[in-house]
Amino acid sequence: MQFRHPFDPETDGDKLREECGIFGVVGAKDAANFVALGLHALQHRGQEAGGIVSHDPEHGFNSARRFGYVRDNFTNAAVMDTLPGPIAIGHVRYSTAGSKGATAIRDVQPFFGEFSMGGCAIAHNGNITNAVALRRELIERGSIFQSSSDSECIIHLMARSIQKTLAERIKDALRRVEGAFSVIAMTRTKLIGVRDAHGVRPLVLGRIGDSGWALSSETCGLDIIGADFVREIEPGEMVVIEGNRVESTRPFVQATPRFCIFEQVYFSRPDSILLGRSVYETRRMIGVELAREAPVEADLVCPVPDSGTPAAIGFSQESGIPYAMGIIRNQYMGRTFIEPTEHIRNMGVRLKLNVNRALIKGKRVVLVDDSVVRGTTSRKIKEMILEAGAAEVHFRIASPPTAWPCFYGVDTPERSKLLAATMSEDEMRDWIGVNSLKFISLDGLYRAAGEAQGRNAKAPQFCDACFSGEYPVVPSDKIEEGFQMKAAE
Structure with a gap:
């Protein structure tokens, strides 16, 4: 079943969307059930599709991939019974690279490859x-791709490696990859987690009882299965978990950590912990x-729900202006409708949000959005x-x-x-049509994220390329397509 958006073309895609979430478990009975719960907690990172791969000695590797929500696909006993075993990994997806808005089931991860030393499944968060260039090279050398996803390159690079173990082949493959990646992989007995040298995307390690381990994009995924947070996988680190042993190596050239600061602003759930800090408290x-x-x-500070809520609370506390729920979110609309009418599509954001008229009338309102x-x-x-x-509308942007x-x-x-690429702040204010529009400064954002002195202009502590135009990894594919980098100052 394919899903269609109810939103009109103007508002659809007017939020930045994280591409995906990844989760893995080893050493637990029916590991796939834990993975399904973890993916449910990570659903905010991707609602388009999801997949789980598991392994047990009797049945070998098994997989299930579905469009839509985890709750609609991986709470079904008939599906989960096909995924037995003490080790499993999973992935929830919102497409960036590959086919947008028309994902084929073959694009849904985890991807699986059978090698001479056994099978291996991989789930990737990030973008290569x-x-x-890699795909072109691999195809010229005889590789046959099954998907449009950039992540499949990792499987083909592993196939061409001459290393003797799957873990070493993963290292070999990822050394050829540029960009951002947090990867969870599994063999028959091993759970593997890797972050790129800059650590752009998150990945954390958790403990399940005395014998199990979990890897997750965020700590909220550990919470839902009752796992104890152990630590974050560090930038440039690879962990191989087998039995009770966690082996750590550093397979990549050392680089300055540049964790994505937008994880703090919007992507991660507010109940997660990033870099030792509560996401809620940062917001x-x-x-x-x-x-x-x-x-x-x-007169009132109102969040644009739900992502503007913590920042609106902070704004209210600091300013002394009362906090109020001036906009109410329809929690039961769901992400999509099947075959929406033209009238429903044209309703746009009204399907999701409604104004609390009795509260708003006659008031000067500060709206806080992410x-x-x-x-x-x-x-x-x-x-x-x-x-x-x-009476007045003022936007404050987090x-x-x-x-x-x-x-x-x-x-x-x-x-x-x-909008910010073509207009000044004043021009954006006039175009949106509000009394005032103000964004937090980059220094202010860094201070909120725990950097007391603000942003180090010569050595930024986060990846903030979407704000600054300073990319920690050169986007070579996009430059080949004609993208113009920011001129050096």
Whole structure:
């Protein structure tokens, strides 16, 4: 069953979307059930499709891949009974590389390969920035690709490696890969986790009782299965877990860590822990910094739900302006409709959000949102607030202007469609049609994320390319297609 979006073309895609979430378990009875729960907790990272691969000695490797939500596909006993064994990995997907909006089942991960020393399945979060060049080289040498995903390159690179073990072949393959990757892989007995040298995308290690281990994109995935958080997999680290042993190596050339700062702003769940800090607390502090940098006289502070909520709470606490739920989210709409009518499609954001008219009427309202991408959703929300009788509308944005596309595993419009790439802040304010529009500064965002001195201009502590245009890894495929990097200052 294919899914169709109910949103009109203007607002569809007006948020940055993380590409995927990954989860793996070893040493637990019916590991696939744990993986399904972990993927459910990571559903915010990808709602398009999901897959699980498991292994047990009697049945070998088994897989299930489905379109749609984890809850609709991997809570079914008939499906889960086909995934026995003490080791399993899984993946939830929102496509960036490959076919967008028309994903084929062959693009759904994990990917699997059978090698001379046994089978191996791989789940990848991130984006390979030299995938086009690698794919071209591999096809010329005889590789036959089954998907349009950049992640499949890893399996083919492993097949061409001359290393004697699967773990060494994974190292060999990932040394050829550029871009961002957190990878979870499994053999018959081993669970493997790897992060790229910059550590752009997250990956954490957890303990299940006395004998089990888990790897997850976020700590919220560990919480749902009752696993204890052990530590983050470090940038450039590879862990191989077998039995009670966790072996750590550093297979890549050392690089400066550049964790994606937008994980702090939007992608990760607020109940997760990143870099030793509560995501919720970081987002609340973003609101505090915003109130200090961009004060305004108003009657109410209202979040654009749900991603603007922690920052709105922080803004309210720092400014003294009362916090209120001026916009209510329809929690039961779901992501998509089957065969929506033209009338429903044209309703746009009203399907998801409704204004609390009795609260808003006659008030000066501060709306706090996580970002402005194309700005079309911001315009529609502003219209709804004004129609409800608000006296003034002020936007405060919990991230700097998004002026550059991300090439590291985030679905971003091309640069010409990013509002901040073509307009100044004042021009954006006039185009959206609000009384004021202010973004947090890059320094303010860094302070909220725990860097007391702000951003180190010569050596940024995070990947903030979507704001600064400074890419830690050159996007070679995109440059080949004509993308223009930011000129050196």
